[in-house]
Amino acid sequence: MAWLRRNARKAPLSLRRSFVTPEGVDLRIELGSAGERAAAFVIDVLAILVVLIGATIAIAYLAWSSRQSAFAVLWLLGFFVLRNGWFALFELSGSGATPGKRLVGLRVVARDGARLTGGAVIARNAMREIELFLPLSFLGSQAAHGWADGAMTLFALGWSGIFLFFPLFNRDRLRVGDLLAGTWVVHTVRGKLGSDLVVPVERDRRVFSEAALGLYGVYELQMLEEVLRSGTDEAIVTVAATIRRKAGLPDDRDDRGFLTDYYAALCGRLERGLLVGRRRADKFA
Amino acid sequence: MATALLAGQPALVNASRFRAAHDADWQRLETLVTRIEKRSIRVLSDDDLLALPVLYRTALSSLSIARETSLDRALVTYLEQLCTRAYFQLYGVPTSAVRQLGVFFTQTWPAAVRALWRETLVSLLLTVAGAVVGYLLVRSDPGWFFGLVGQGMAGGRDPSASVETLRGTLYGKHDDMLTIFAAYLFTHNAQIAIFSFALGFAFAVPTALLIAYNGLMLGAFLAVFVPKGLGFGFAGWIAIHGTTELFAIILSGAAGFRIGTAIAFPGRATRGDSAVQAGKTGATVMGGAVVMLLVAGLLEGIGRQTVTNDLARYAIGLVMLVGWLLYFYLPRSRRDGMAAA
Numbered sequence: 045m046a047w048l049r050r051n052a053r054k055a056p057l058s059l060r061r062s063f064v065t066p067e068g069v070d071l072r073i074e075l076g077s078a079g080e081r082a083a084a085f086v087i088d089v090l091a092i093l094v095v096l097i098g099a100t101i102a103i104a105y106l107a108w109s110s111r112q113s114a115f116a117v118l119w120l121l122g123f124f125v126l127r128n129g130w131f132a133l134f135e136l137s138g139s140g141a142t143p144g145k146r147l148v149g150l151r152v153v154a155r156d157g158a159r160l161t162g163g164a165v166i167a168r169n170a171m172r173e174i175e176l177f178l179p180l181s182f183l184g185s186q187a188a189h190g191w192a193d194g195a196m197t198l199f200a201l202g203w204s205g206i207f208l209f210f211p212l213f214n215r216d217r218l219r220v221g222d223l224l225a226g227t228w229v230v231h232t233v234r235g236k237l238g239s240d241l242v243v244p245v246e247r248d249r250r251v252f253s254e255a256a257l258g259l260y261g262v263y264e265l266q267m268l269e270e271v272l273r274s275g276t277d278e279a280i281v282t283v284a285a286t287i288r289r290k291a292g293l294p295d296d297r298d299d300r301g302f303l304t305d306y307y308a309a310l311c312g313r314l315e316r317g318l319l320v321g322r323r324r325a326d327k328f329a
Numbered sequence: 330m331a332t333a334l335l336a337g338q339p340a341l342v343n344a345s346r347f348r349a350a351h352d353a354d355w356q357r358l359e360t361l362v363t364r365i366e367k368r369s370i371r372v373l374s375d376d377d378l379l380a381l382p383v384l385y386r387t388a389l390s391s392l393s394i395a396r397e398t399s400l401d402r403a404l405v406t407y408l409e410q411l412c413t414r415a416y417f418q419l420y421g422v423p424t425s426a427v428r429q430l431g432v433f434f435t436q437t438w439p440a441a442v443r444a445l446w447r448e449t450l451v452s453l454l455l456t457v458a459g460a461v462v463g464y465l466l467v468r469s470d471p472g473w474f475f476g477l478v479g480q481g482m483a484g485g486r487d488p489s490a491s492v493e494t495l496r497g498t499l500y501g502k503h504d505d506m507l508t509i510f511a512a513y514l515f516t517h518n519a520q521i522a523i524f525s526f527a528l529g530f531a532f533a534v535p536t537a538l539l540i541a542y543n544g545l546m547l548g549a550f551l552a553v554f555v556p557k558g559l560g561f562g563f564a565g566w567i568a569i570h571g572t573t574e575l576f577a578i579i580l581s582g583a584a585g586f587r588i589g590t591a592i593a594f595p596g597r598a599t600r601g602d603s604a605v606q607a608g609k610t611g612a613t614v615m616g617g618a619v620v621m622l623l624v625a626g627l628l629e630g631i632g633r634q635t636v637t638n639d640l641a642r643y644a645i646g647l648v649m650l651v652g653w654l655l656y657f658y659l660p661r662s663r664r665d666g667m668a669a670a
Binding site: 066069072114117120128157170171220225226232240265312 | 355363369370389393399400402406424523526588605607
């Protein structure tokens with residue numbers, strides 16, 4: 045059966061990283077994947093473009109109606125701040141994330157768990173200049189002058205490519221900027237506490253024999269938990285049938301009740317094992 | 330082997346007992362953290378603020394216990410998420426912007442600049458060497474000028490220009506297009522500063538080229554003005570903002586050098602740690618250099634237009650230079666000078 049298939053040993057390279065707090069507890073944080081990072085970046089670039097175009101129109105209108113050159117200065121400085129400050133200023137604020145990262149559910153934190161310092165944020169965002177803007181503006185100016193020959197285009201794209209795909213070539217999905225700033229980008233997940241599966245019930249619980257409970261270990265228990273929490277009716281029927289078949293139990297037509305009771309009994313049994321230092325990892329252990 | 334529906338005790342598992350005992354604390358922590366995430370730490374009352382670290386440690390110890398004694402994965406996942414969120418709010422958040430700026434200007438920036446004194450010297454020497462070479466090249470063959478300085482940058486100030494034209498560029502009153510030009514120069518120079526920092530990543534070679542090229546251009550301009558007897562005036566024209574501007578460029582070059590050398594020669598630290606240390610110090614110096622360039626832009630846009638006296642220009646430039654030097658290198662009490670981050 046699919047839910048019992050053992051793939052724990054062959055799990056794909058995980059993005060979970062050990063992250064020990066000063067109190068000595070490992071939080072097992074989850075890094076943002078390359079796709080999410082790219083999505084956040086695209087959102088940010090779009091937002092910058094929207095602000096830039098809006099501000100340009102507004103300033104052009106004001107400058108046209110008042111004929112003051114001060115607006116040109118304003119635009120130049122505004123463009124500079126937008127280009128270099130958007131990422132840094134947002135990341136320096138409390139949430140440690142640009143609007144794009146916030147939408148995707150990411151935030152920047154220091155790899156050593158310390159405070160995110162201004163120096164680190166400036167470093168990771170200044171590197172973006174050579175990662176992306178330098179080759180692009182180079183290419184742009186070349187194209188504008190009509191000199192963009194094949195070799196130059198290839199060079200600019202190759203240069204960008206190295207930096208652009210840099211996060212894919214290291215375990216921790218670090219940009220060059222992250223590497224230099226000592227930061228990484230992690231998931232910010234807001235989950236609710238799932239309900240307790242072993243709530244007291246009115247009826248009597250089923251009682252299982254040792255042999256029936258001895259079939260499975262922790263891995264299978266937690267798969268069963270997943271099925272009980274979010275599984276479809278079909279999955280519940282399948283799982284209940286499998287357990288009954290293996291344990292040699294008769295079908296009593298109440299699959300969910302059966303699985304809940306079996307979960308409670310198995311969980312209690314495995315927890316008793318934990319108390320004496322026996323953690324049965326899975327059914328093969 | 331039948332599953333008799335016997336009257337047994339309810340099979341309460343650890344997770345249930347654990348949830349019942351601590352659920353209220355977790356809920357309260359979650360509410361507090363959510364409120365901080367939405368707004369800021371300031372929305373919390375004093376009681377909540379005092380409770381926050383206690384609740385956080387409660388949740389952390391709950392997590393440790395849950396991992397060891399409970400097999401309820403939803404519980405462990407929830408506690409991991411809750412503790413991580415609380416951790417970032419308690420430890421990971423930068424201090425307030427005003428406070429950060431204060432610390433930056435009083436401590437971190439000068440300390441970082443002092444830490445880079447070797448690189449700054451190298452950067453200065455490179456600029457001077459570039460200027461000397463540029464001067465000699467253009468003096469020996471004026472054709473070099475156009476090779477070194479682009480048409481747009483020269484703005485008519487080339488070796489073939491007459492003394493009067495050149496004098497006009499130094500002392501002439503300009504319309505307010507010049508404020509735009511000053512703003513343009515500031516953004517342009519600041520971009521150069523950022524590049525020379527970031528390009529340090531390539532073992533500092535492009536940074537060295539940028540800094541040397543900056544010196545070459547300076548030398549080329551000197552070679553245009555000095556033979557026409559305008560050397561003194563040109564130096565004053567440059568000095569009023571140039572002491573600040575060149576200093577800033579030299580510093581950002583130094584930041585690039587620090588990164589490049591830290592990656593190439595990490596010494597006893599690992600390459601990664603060495604890069605992080607250099608990156609933070611370098612970025613602090615570079616961020617400060619952008620502020621210096623803003624000051625230089627103001628001096629250029631406003632100061633140079635209103636002050637046309639050579640000696641006054643020299644005086645302003647010199648005062649700025651001495652001011653920066655004192656600000657960066659004046660020894661401070663040990664309490665201030667340590668944290669170069």
